[in-house]
Amino acid sequence: MDKLNINQHISQQYNSALDDLKTEFLALGGIVEQQIIKAVKSITDVDVDLAAEVMAVEKEVDKREIVLDDLCTQIIARRQPTASDLRLVMAISKATRDLERMGDEANKIAKMAIAISESETLPHGFSELRNLGRQVQDEVNITLTAFARYDVDMALQVVDKDEEIDREYATAMRELITYMMEDPRNISRAMSIIWSLRSLERIGDHAGNISEQVIYLVKGLDIRHKTADEVAEQVSQD
Amino acid sequence: MTNQTIKTIDRVNLTLKTRHRAEKRFRLYGMVSIAFGLLCLLFLFSNIIGKGMRGFTYHYLILSVELDASVLGITDPNDLDQILAANYSGLIKKAAYRYFQVNERKAKKKVRKLLAIDGTGYLLQNKLKQGNVSELLGTKVTILALVDDKVDYYLKRLGEPDEPGKQAFDDQQLRWIDTAKEAGDLKHKINWAFFSTGDSSHSEEAGIRGAVMGSFYLLLVTFLLSFPIGIAAAIYLEEYAPTNRWTDLIEVNINNLAAVPSIIFGLLGLAIFLSFFGFPRSTPLVGGFVLTLMTLPTIIISSRAAIKAVPPSIRQAAYGIGASKMQVTLHHVLPLAMPGMLTGTIIGLAQALGESAPLLMIGMAAFIPEVPNGVSDPATALPMQIFQWFRNADAGFNEKASAAILVLLMFLISMNILAVWARRRLERRW
Amino acid sequence: MTEIKGDIVVDQKTTMTTNNKVVLDGDNDKTVGEPFVENAKMSMRHVNVFYGEKQAIFDVNLDIASNQVVAMIGPSGCGKSTFLRCLNRMNDTISICRVDGKLFLEEQDINDKKMDVVPLRARVGMVFQKPNPFPKSIYDNVAYGPRIHGLADRRSDLDEIVETSLQKAGLWDEVKDRLHQPGIGLSGGQQQRLCIARTIAVSPEVILMDEPCSALDPIATAKIEELIDELSQNYTIAIVTHSMQQAARVSHRTAYFHLGKLIEVNETEKVFTNPDHSLTEAYITGRFG
Numbered sequence: 001m002d003k004l005n006i007n008q009h010i011s012q013q014y015n016s017a018l019d020d021l022k023t024e025f026l027a028l029g030g031i032v033e034q035q036i037i038k039a040v041k042s043i044t045d046v047d048v049d050l051a052a053e054v055m056a057v058e059k060e061v062d063k064r065e066i067v068l069d070d071l072c073t074q075i076i077a078r079r080q081p082t083a084s085d086l087r088l089v090m091a092i093s094k095a096t097r098d099l100e101r102m103g104d105e106a107n108k109i110a111k112m113a114i115a116i117s118e119s120e121t122l123p124h125g126f127s128e129l130r131n132l133g134r135q136v137q138d139e140v141n142i143t144l145t146a147f148a149r150y151d152v153d154m155a156l157q158v159v160d161k162d163e164e165i166d167r168e169y170a171t172a173m174r175e176l177i178t179y180m181m182e183d184p185r186n187i188s189r190a191m192s193i194i195w196s197l198r199s200l201e202r203i204g205d206h207a208g209n210i211s212e213q214v215i216y217l218v219k220g221l222d223i224r225h226k227t228a229d230e231v232a233e234q235v236s237q238d
Numbered sequence: 239m240t241n242q243t244i245k246t247i248d249r250v251n252l253t254l255k256t257r258h259r260a261e262k263r264f265r266l267y268g269m270v271s272i273a274f275g276l277l278c279l280l281f282l283f284s285n286i287i288g289k290g291m292r293g294f295t296y297h298y299l300i301l302s303v304e305l306d307a308s309v310l311g312i313t314d315p316n317d318l319d320q321i322l323a324a325n326y327s328g329l330i331k332k333a334a335y336r337y338f339q340v341n342e343r344k345a346k347k348k349v350r351k352l353l354a355i356d357g358t359g360y361l362l363q364n365k366l367k368q369g370n371v372s373e374l375l376g377t378k379v380t381i382l383a384l385v386d387d388k389v390d391y392y393l394k395r396l397g398e399p400d401e402p403g404k405q406a407f408d409d410q411q412l413r414w415i416d417t418a419k420e421a422g423d424l425k426h427k428i429n430w431a432f433f434s435t436g437d438s439s440h441s442e443e444a445g446i447r448g449a450v451m452g453s454f455y456l457l458l459v460t461f462l463l464s465f466p467i468g469i470a471a472a473i474y475l476e477e478y479a480p481t482n483r484w485t486d487l488i489e490v491n492i493n494n495l496a497a498v499p500s501i502i503f504g505l506l507g508l509a510i511f512l513s514f515f516g517f518p519r520s521t522p523l524v525g526g527f528v529l530t531l532m533t534l535p536t537i538i539i540s541s542r543a544a545i546k547a548v549p550p551s552i553r554q555a556a557y558g559i560g561a562s563k564m565q566v567t568l569h570h571v572l573p574l575a576m577p578g579m580l581t582g583t584i585i586g587l588a589q590a591l592g593e594s595a596p597l598l599m600i601g602m603a604a605f606i607p608e609v610p611n612g613v614s615d616p617a618t619a620l621p622m623q624i625f626q627w628f629r630n631a632d633a634g635f636n637e638k639a640s641a642a643i644l645v646l647l648m649f650l651i652s653m654n655i656l657a658v659w660a661r662r663r664l665e666r667r668w
Numbered sequence: 669m670t671e672i673k674g675d676i677v678v679d680q681k682t683t684m685t686t687n688n689k690v691v692l693d694g695d696n697d698k699t700v701g702e703p704f705v706e707n708a709k710m711s712m713r714h715v716n717v718f719y720g721e722k723q724a725i726f727d728v729n730l731d732i733a734s735n736q737v738v739a740m741i742g743p744s745g746c747g748k749s750t751f752l753r754c755l756n757r758m759n760d761t762i763s764i765c766r767v768d769g770k771l772f773l774e775e776q777d778i779n780d781k782k783m784d785v786v787p788l789r790a791r792v793g794m795v796f797q798k799p800n801p802f803p804k805s806i807y808d809n810v811a812y813g814p815r816i817h818g819l820a821d822r823r824s825d826l827d828e829i830v831e832t833s834l835q836k837a838g839l840w841d842e843v844k845d846r847l848h849q850p851g852i853g854l855s856g857g858q859q860q861r862l863c864i865a866r867t868i869a870v871s872p873e874v875i876l877m878d879e880p881c882s883a884l885d886p887i888a889t890a891k892i893e894e895l896i897d898e899l900s901q902n903y904t905i906a907i908v909t910h911s912m913q914q915a916a917r918v919s920h921r922t923a924y925f926h927l928g929k930l931i932e933v934n935e936t937e938k939v940f941t942n943p944d945h946s947l948t949e950a951y952i953t954g955r956f957g
Contacts, residue, residue, distance in 0.1 A: 008955065009953065009954050009955050010954055010955065010956065011954060014954065079954075080913055081953070082912065082916070082940045082941075082952045082953055082954075083939075083940060083941060083942065083943055083948075083949050083952050083953050084949060084953060085953045085954075086940070086941060087941065087942070219942075220941060220942025480763065481763065549800070551796060551798055551800035552800060552802060552803070553761075554758070554761070554794075554796055554800065555796065555800040555801070555802065555863065555866075556802070556812075557758065557761060557789065558756070558758065558789060558793065558794035558795075558796065558867070559789065559790075559793065559794075559812065559813040559816070559866060559867065559870060560785075560786050560787070560788075560789035560790040560793075560813065560816065560817060560870065561786075561812075561816050562786050562816075565816055569812075569816075570802060574803065
């Protein structure tokens, strides 16, 4: 369905305002994506500098979130967008919040990386972390691409993938709990890993939310709080 | 390029002077035209009013007359025929000889030339008819005797350089006039009889009432016929008639009729109303018919314009509420168009009032001394009367003609005022 | 659910499918969305309108639900006003205009040549683009309809009709002290509400509004819109508007016309968030029009 670019608005300014909004959003998405990659890398490579770098970007993300919110408000106030334009603004408004949260979670992972680097022994769970980290990175990447291309199929992939990540996360948790039960002295270190895993899992959830917004944006369907099967059925119906 | 360095505003400034000059010239053209029009109007009015005002007044000689039954030849004061046939001229002549104190025949003849004996006789006759004859007989009454129209002419121009009209009199007559004038026995006053009598072959007796009444009846007939017919036709054409070749044809013809020379309508009236239907000649009824034919196109055209000017939104509003076509027309279109229709009608009637050509054809140019009492009495109309009086060689009639023009103008002006008033009164803003 | 309307079998569930009989010729001309409803006050079937040789409306099928507001939107010259004027035969006043098709007001075909337009217009009232009060007093403006239709026998009845109509139009408090002053002395918004009062004074079942706010300022517009909302509880309303925002604000259902064709009819929320037809989408997002 290519009705989102049927042709241009009569108002060039309106066109460019919407374009700016989307570009700005994708730019923020890129920053957050980099942040996540670096955060995961900083913890798995025990790289304190990289962690510091991740934390430094946090301010930039906050600033851009405010700019995006402002753009959304401006468009609503000045243009009273309807239909696809309305959905675009609403979707970006919501997705921005998710991106910002993702940035926060990346920040937390970076903090954990610093915490872990201060301990002497490398804890268990790095492989799980690396594994989950890669999957989440993939998910975020697909989400943003889906958004950029208004691609419903890719967005649906993300929704599927999210469940996989949840399973992976549960497995990693069980493993780490076992590890902690074996030797209670490991608990503090293991907790850092758990927090990081938890953050990654949250990032995955947010990516899922953004994918839902992509589907809303393109199809006009609200698929929040629905199972993957229901979603697939609804989307294919339309 | 030097041209490009010149700013737009400088270029504009360069042309400004010529533009302003052209502007001024343009305004001047308009002002000159209006001034020309005003000047013509001013000349016309001053000329007509100057001449016409003289026609409203006349000179009278205060004369004391003894109502001597033997001279009058009245034996029975109750016999109307005797009163009508009585010898008033003799009485007046006698009084005049006494006033100027003349005895010999030659002088008596000269005295008779100074007075309008017949006209004064009617005054005396009226006095007797209105009063108690048996009481009046034998008494002395003072009357305002009409002077001869030559005397009136001379007296009215006394101050003028070469004393026009003087050559009509010899020295003795002039002396008599001067003496009477110095004694204050010559009175210059408004000639009320002018408004109350019909036409006459004597200028001093001629009045305008016959023509005024004739015109009045003419207009009455014209109005009563053309207003309803014209408005009904306009409403039908505007509101009901479908637009097709027939209505187009009708429309073109109505527009053309408005431009047809009025004498053609006179011919038409002559052919149809007089020859075919056999209506009486010279009557306001037939004149009204003819003028109706002439006025109708004007009324229809202006009424249609008035109906067209009613905003369609009003019509739509009425239709939208469920009014029928007739209700829309009667409740909304007609009241809103009425001022325009009335204006058109009054303008048409004013045209009819000034019209003479068609009336010529149906015999309304005849000499009719009686004042008409209805639409079927023979009558003449104001413009016809003016024409006839001007044609007359008598100087007195020329004056009367100017006065009659003033009366006609007054009528036209008051009709126009009526039109304005009606418009103001009926017009509602929407 | 199947019902018989004229000679057409309307199958509500299969409206969108090709085997439905109420479709336009050629796949591109199909009206998308839900043009038909169950509780229709007015039903239009196969409506074609011609101005002389030129066709202005192409086979429009639409239901107007009872006590609902239907907004008709579309670019200029799309035929939405022409279609609206079919609903109370106002097109009769244009001699070259010809309306084909069936237009039902409840069970009656109002496009029947035998149908008397006077009672029809008493049942289907109309409010116009420009406020057009009669050059009469406020009272006479409202009383005109009841008078010509003989709705009030006594003066007191007429007074009551005038008062309730003005109250319903939200104008009573503003004009109750000057009922006998000319209606033209009111402000534009008041005049338009007076016109609405005049329309509802004859207790119509349907009110047609042809861009009722296009000559009004935003505050007056807001008042009229509020009024439309209140009126929709008792009347069925069809409104033509140039303002998409207005359609979005006041209507329950929105019909999008394009070049004389009815492109899409849907619930207003649906039309303004996720229209079915790409033309509707392009129009309401301001990509043409």
